[in-house]
Amino acid sequence: MNSPLTMLEGRPGVQIMTELQKIDLKAHGIKFFDVTDTLDLGTAAHLRIANKPTYPEPNNTALVKPILKTLEIDNLKQGLEKFTSFRTRYYRSETGKQSQEWLLSRISDITAEYAPPALRRLISIHEFSHTWIQSSIIVRINGSSTVDNGVVIIGAHQDSTNMWPFLPAPGADDDGSGSMSILESYRALLAANFQPTRTVEFHWYSAEEGGLLGSQAVAKDYESRSVNVLAMSQYDMTAWVKRGTREEVGIITDYVDSDLTHFNKKLVDRYLDIPYVETRCGYACSDHASWGKAGYPSVFTIESSFENSNKFIHSTNDRFDVSDEFSFSHMLEFSKLAVAFAVELGGWKKSD
Template sequence: MRIIIPVLCAALVAALPAFDDQATFSTEHDGFSLDLQEERLLEFANGQRSVVTELEKIRLKAAGIKFLDITDTPDLGKFAHLRLQSKPSFPSPNATEIVEPILKTLSTKGPQENLRKFTSFRTRYYRSDTGKQSQQWLLSRISEVMPITAKYASKSLQHIISVQEFPHSWGQNTIILRINGSSHDEDGVVVIGAHQDSTNMWPFLPAPDDGSGSVTILEAYRALIAADFRPVRPVEFHWYSAEEGGLLGSQAVATDYEARAVNVLAMSQFDMTAWVKRGTREEVGIITDFVDTDLTDFNKKLVTKYLDIPYVETKCGYACSDHASWRKASYPSVFTIESSFENSNKNIHSTNDRIDISDEFSFNHMLEFSKLAVAFAVELGSWKSL
């Protein structure tokens, strides 16, 4: 039996765009694999769960109502109580002599080149053909086909780097890149994440999406391996699929890690890192709701120590990006965004979310977030002396 939360229905009536009836209920769209009548199980901020159709899910997102789509991962967090019993602590940053030389090697050249291609796909929607193609391009860019790893990593470092696809039923896979550490996983894995997919409010429309988070962490990875980074703890870079569908990809990964009892020491999410609203101060938005407090304090210290701009505390609500999947499993997670939430890019989920639409899009601003990703990896992953 399908249950719709009454308050959500009222919000939908008031806020949803009026889609053409024939287009709304048709599943015959070239290049898409999407059944609008498929039932999905959603979870909302108050913990209430509701079964809705895929079409109703799309409408909820268009209305700005945040949720987790837990259809495939209803048990995520079932072992969360075990992690709460042994919560890690995070020391003050102290690897300045290692981090700062790496920061000087960061460049806007790679991000500009990568985004020109990444935003050229009509949409990176996770159930579209171009969404699959964009994921495969990103995978090839990271791995040896278009060799960021082969070009910048020493031969010996390449032996401790692995890249794999985490498969999903919808076809656009999550990408997981791992730099093995000298210690065992029991000492903790450090995760740096971003989502690779995009969507328009109506998924069949174009959605270039500026893709800033994805290339932000890619540039951080490039700088780290160029510096021959050899962590003590394993450091992983994740490019999640289907964030726009209700954090589907990151939930699947977090569920897998939880089932295998992987000790994730810390997870940092990068999503929207390039926008500086005209007339505002350039700053880093530190999300303070639905995150780990201690890791957030550590993140603030990294900004103060290593970045050239200040941070501002801000909130984004329940399930606003992939860090929420890890938080649900009680893994320490944080989220950093391009500004205060109210000053962030308002062109998202539209055809205007492009890198060339406004001088408010800044590659230099994006590099500040690459600095943060580098510092997060080195400070928490540590550095093995050869």
Template sequence: MKFALTALAAVAAASPIFEQETFNSEPGFSLDLNAQRLVQLEGQPPVWMTELDKIKAKAQNIKFFDITDTQDLESFAATSHVKFEFPATPTATDKVTSVIKTLSTKGPRANLEKFSSFRTRYYRSDTGKDSQQWLLSKIQDITKSASSSLKELVNLSEFSHSWGQNSIILSINGSTTPDEVVIVSAHQDSTNMWPFLPAPGADDDGSGTVTILEAYRALVAADFKPERTVQFHWYSAEEGGLLGSQAVAKEYAARSVKVVAMNQFDMTAWVKKGTREEAGIITDFVNEDLTAFNKKLVDTYLDIPYVETKCGYACSDHASWGKAGYASGFTIESSFENSNHYIHSANDRIDISEEFSFTHMLEFSKLAVAFAIELGGWA
């Protein structure tokens, strides 16, 4: 596949340190730019391209699935997944409100300061693995604070991947219908246009990562014991073509797991100067009924309104679950055109602009809590 010359390619041409043989021996990375990958773009048959071509495509904002290891994922959409109806209106307002009152910006700020301090969380880097292990330890710390009876319901595991940075799955087992699963998710990896450059990824998707982590903390503090199983997922390798979420979705679909719904939180911190503070509700490549329910949750529990917006094909991990035939949705910090323009650069930092807002992130923690309780139930 041929790509037009970009700023990325121009940097490579001008800088000897970006010669391909140097790339392939870069310390701290396990990345072969000549490796062949099967990539699927919107409306086109899959094509083989090199890892370097994938990087060029991403730099041009071309969205794609890397389906090298998940070529049959779409076939599961034709199987008889259980279809669930979503409530006409929220029904657990007292319980949701009691939990969201305990949410704080203190934990997310401290966690994101650390999480974005890794030079990069690129999924094929040593620091990407280190950041994943740090995140795992934070989830473990929160779980240790749970009541003894809640701990018996919690299962924390790593979903192993060949590239080294694993996805993380936290499950609170349901008491009434444990075979039905509600998923709250974010992706933990980050990238720069060249993966070997610094990528603090404070907003993309450090913000979503700590947003749902704060929701989990508040639920643990409230001794939340759901009727359905509620899971929190932190995916690896979203920036590599939704690799981690595709692997997890395929494994769930192969086991015929009854996923009620999954909701992705990717970028939750940015409020563009001069715009109204809003929660972006993605309306393309999502489940319409779940999206309508998400709007009702925003209206009921958030202090800001929603705005409908679109982000395109394969733009985040919800697309993997939709491809597998499950109901998936996606909420983002704003309308897509007003979202953070520093992503995929060394400037995706907490301190780069007053537009980075922890109180805005808190609104999305409210949404994650509401999603978990309203669809998971509370025994």
């Protein structure tokens, strides 16, 4: 296998490294992109940035709010209990592949159970294969418009890791929580017979913990096909409410699109039961950065201000039963946000 080509955060240039060196970077908290297969990602980014879309005022309250009432905490609990039962979801491991296969099966079951026949015909479920064992998953709800080819993406990363990949990594919060938050929003949208005007996609990325590998590969594919991605929203860690702090949604303000971030704030104000707080990662800290690198507008919401986020991640203690600071009701707020993002940007002309 070729050595990875790695871009270190805040340091210019590309370095050739072994997989072990890359793991050592992770263990020492050094942030990076692995650009082995995506060195040319973003070659036309300047054209997309120059022709950015504009975002409307949220105005579909009558469509969104009834769906929010159907979101269920029990679905989050049951899904996360299974998702964290794998020893690790590390993207190069057998259990990482098994967890991905379970997630794919769960998405298929939800689609079969909740999507009415007419909606089911608009949905495709696709495994996006990589050079490693764990695939990314892409679910597409085709839009009805014959003139608007815009695509709206809601994403999370499905893999987990310990600081040393051979150790157990339940990954309940990072990013089991985000994965289940958007899965529940997908279920509720299907149950409401959501048939968008624009195409809406749900993505579960492989190998985020390996340097945003999965999302970079997907973004490169979309870029090569000139897919018109209007907006991408990432959900990475949605469960933690630090004891003694106010419950809130962390709106990341660096390495994101400012206009789409402003729109996301409006969604929180209108549809969630908790406020937002502006916060910064300080680096390109999740899969939204892959889309931003390609010039597509992207945003990122997290469970809290960055300094109040879960400190148990990348360890055996990233479990949902480790502390009462892990909150399923908090996860549900992010499911609400994903529903609102899909309906407000995807559009929906209900016939009934």
